[in-house]
Amino acid sequence: MAAHDLARELARTLKESAEFKQFYKSKAKVMSDENNHKMVKEFQLKQWEIREAQMLENEVSEEKQQELERLYSLLSINPAAREYLEAEFEVSRMVNDIQKIIGEAIQDAMPIGFEDMTP
Structure with missing residues (x-):
């Protein structure tokens, strides 16, 4: 299977994963309430x-x-906002893990002059 096909399959798998489904569900819940949406948005911007x-x-x-800590405290006692932040963290962690795996696989393909820049 070609690399592009595998990337498309990975994208489909991610979208269908339990983590992404939970993220979309919790995001919709936050977006449906103006106050929750405003609080989460303000927190993320800060x-x-x-x-x-x-x-x-x-x-x-x-x-x-x-100010960031105060906003986080408020969000953590709000069930919908807390659920959203937890779901966002899980998706972010999964994507970071995938990036690390791919990065390790291609580290020898770094352009000349960048070989020593691997973490």
């Missing part, structure tokens, strides 16, 4: 803002960290 600053090696203020 989370992204902090990650971006960290990747750029910028200092993250204590105030921003505390």
Whole structure:
């Protein structure tokens, strides 16, 4: 089977997995409630803002960290939001595992000059 065919099969398998089905279900539940949607969106935007600053090696203020923690605390006591975040984490973990497996398989195919950049 060609690599492209395997990639398409992997995509279908992912979409049909229990993890993705749970993710879609919990996402729909959050999206159907305006307050939950707003809270999750705000949390994820703040989370992204902090990650971006960290990747750029910028200092993250204590105030921003505390705001993120406060939002997470609120979300963790909200059943729909908590379920969504847990499902999102599971899907993310699965995708990261797959990326790692593929990355290990092709690490010898790095272009000249990038050979030593493998983790």
